Amino acid sequence: MDRSTSYGGTMPAADIFEHAKRMISGHAGQIGLRYVDHGDDWVDLAFDYKPELAINAETGILASGPIISLIDSACGISIMVKVGQPRPMATLDLRVDYVRAAPPGRSITARGTCYRISRNVAFVRCMAHDGDPDDPVAHALATFFFTGD
Amino acid sequence: MAFHSPYADMIGARRNDATDEPILTIAWRSEVEGRPGYVHGGIIAGLLEMACYEALILELRASGDEARLKPINVAVDYLRGGVVADTHAVAQIVRVGKRVANVTAICWQDDRSRPIATARMHILLDR
Structure with missing residues (x-):
């Protein structure tokens, strides 16, 4: 489905995700980050559970690190989606509530939504869940600033 | 490290024994890269969080406290981009209460007086 027309920007959606894929290659590739869906100002990214991502080998409970990486990436890409093209930027601050284990x-x-x-x-x-969006595992707020240009 | 974590192993975090402080370090590898040439913000946050756990576990252990730690929240300020270099983090315990611990941490690369990120964490003490 071609959603490129739904953007204010000049770059087709497919190209944004091609660019985003490069951006999420290294660490994102290690945790297995993948694109799920997007709208005008939001993107859903996800990763599948694997034992290497646990904070504790006995309980298997997921570390917060992969969740925060997922949130950071979803937030950054939601901005590119809203802008309609990649822009160089950096995270200014990120605050995460771990609502439950x-x-x-x-x-x-995780759904990142760029609201302004x-x-x-x-x-x-950004809201992260493990199947039911109404029962989140984490809730986050972040700001980014545009670098360069 | 004071705790064993598959995630810490995956991102290559290890206890740095250069000083007596509970410093954690990760070496640059392509797997920690976010945007090209920079450490992923999630890695920096993850390292800061683990530095908080490391310092808190050591502090609790010193008084025989076996509380399980559960993160309530974290606030990370990113101050500079993390470039292609070793990245370090160390935490300071602000307060250990009955149920909640307040911990802050800083993250730096070559120069400790020029931190690349700071964090503040609330951690639930489950006893």
Whole structure:
């Protein structure tokens, strides 16, 4: 399905995700981050559970590190989606509430939504869940600033 | 490290014995890269969080406390991009209460007086 027409920007959606894929190659590749879906100002990214991502080998409970990486990536890409093209940027701050523990074996999906873009700063919120968006595992707020240009 | 974590092994975090402080270090590898040439923000946050756990576990253990730690929240400020270099983090315990511990941490690369990120964590003590 071609969603490229739904953007204010000049770059087709497919190209944004091609660019985003490069951006999420190294560490994102290690945790197995994948694209799920997107809209005008949001993107869903996810990763599947694997034992290497646990904070504790006995309980298998997911570390917060992979969740925060997922959230950071979903937030950044939601901005590119809203802008309509990749822009160089950096995370300014990120605050995450760990609403509940993520039990072993479940994929985690995060929806990053960019709700405001000003000249220099983008404001984003993000909710991560393990199957039911109404029962999140983490809730986050982040700001990014545009670097370069 | 004071705790064994598959995630810590995966990102290559290890206890740095250069000083007596509970410093954690990760070496640059392509697997920690976010945008090209920079450490992923999630890795920096993950390292800061683990530095908080490391310092808190050591502090609790010193008084025979076996509380299980559960993260409540974390706030990370990113100050500079993390470049292609070793990345270090160490935490300071602000307060250990009955149920909650307040911990702060800093992350740096070549120069400790020029941190690349700071974090503040609330950690639930489950006894």
